[in-house]
Amino acid sequence: MNRGQPLLLKRQVVLSGDSITSAASSFDQETAKPAVSIHLGGGGEALFTQITRQNIGHPLAIVYVESKIENQTTRRDERVISVAVINSALGNQFQITGLGVEEAKDLALLLRAGALPTVIYPIEERMVGPSLGQENIHRGIVSLAVGMGLILTLMAVYYRLFGWVANMALLLNLIFLVAVLSILGATLTLPGIAGIVLTVGMAVDANVLIYERIREELRAGFSPQAAIYAGYERAFATIIDANVTTLIVGVVLFCIGTGPVKGFAVTLCLGLMTSMLTAVTYSRAMVNLIYGRRQVKQLSIGI
Incomplete structure (x- = not known):
């Protein structure tokens, strides 16, 4: 669903959140309208360029996937957070336009949440016995x-x-x-x-x-x-x-x-x-x- 409208999606995943190195809300230099600037890394740029070149003029959906644990079972929720039309072949840097200011901020936040893994460094470790x-x-x-x-x-x-x-x-x-x-x-x-x-x-x-x-x-x-x-x-x-x-x-x-x-x-x-x-x-x-x-x-x- 996108803004209440049903969408038919292909099961092929073009790019996962692991390939996104950064996502930030910005303004398009040509139109001065809100946009989301995205930088890719991790080796998925070539495949992404190939896929977008083959699908110019077609919509590209961004799906936010969230796993929840309920009643000792894991439930997977998938939600479409953005749909944009591919205007050209995209490389490792591109923008998503046609958004409002708040929409751009929210989309950038969701992309960062799914893209930037947090590394946990142990500060202190204690062993508690059965005593x-x-x-x-x-x-x-x-x-x-x-x-x-x-x-x-x-x-x-x-x-x-x-x-x-x-x-x-x-x-x-x-x-x-x-x-x-x-x-x-x-x-x-x-x-x-x-x-x-x-x-x-x-x-x-x-x-x-x-x-x-x-x-x-x-x-x-x-x-x-x-x-x-x-x-x-x-x-x-x-x-x-x-x-x-x-x-x-x-x-x-x-x-x-x-x-x-x-x-x-x-x-x-x-x-x-x-x-x-x-x-x-x-x-x-x-x-x-x-x-x-x-x-x-x-x-x-x-x-």
Whole structure:
């Protein structure tokens, strides 16, 4: 297209931008009108002279080619930026006339952009080893261990025997999560560690919901066995709602995210599924094993 008009071009490329040594906007000495002065080099002058001699009176199009990377694929855009009629055989120096002042400047700029390669000279070069990433992973694991230690201590002190049940469920949750990640061949990264830490918090949150519900039932006058049953049953819907909502967010992050975001989403989703399994199934089985057949008047479930 040239100024909105369709053009039929031959596929033969007469000259590439590598043969242009300079292009500048100027004024024609005879007509004093704007023009673009072009100088050729690189051995293409003879061929260009021959082609233009054979096509005097015919139009010659200049096509600007631009390559763009979109969605991991390279797209090639071709745009006609000038069409001029060949008036005579052209050598290594010639002019393009019939342009306005701004058109001449723009055309010269585009010709220079495609003609003058930029040589890159390295000023400084540094080699970065894997120590930085290893240090970050180490810090992430340390933070996970410290967080786990604080959570285990708090649960054991505050919820007593039930806290120890929650701690065992939490450790089992981590074992399941690491096992699944190992089976999938996942690489442990900082976002992945962040997902594991968040999983630990949500697993503890599920146990806290259950235990607080049991304490409410005890204060309402229920027997220990009835309070345990009602606590797990009535907290189950809340736990499922909270985890499913977060699971949807994790799936969305995995679908639209890239790289580290996907790593975080994978550990988050897997951790949510394992935490629901251990917090509801394993925890309830352990509590029923301890208190199911015992006739007790009170539960060791808090300070």
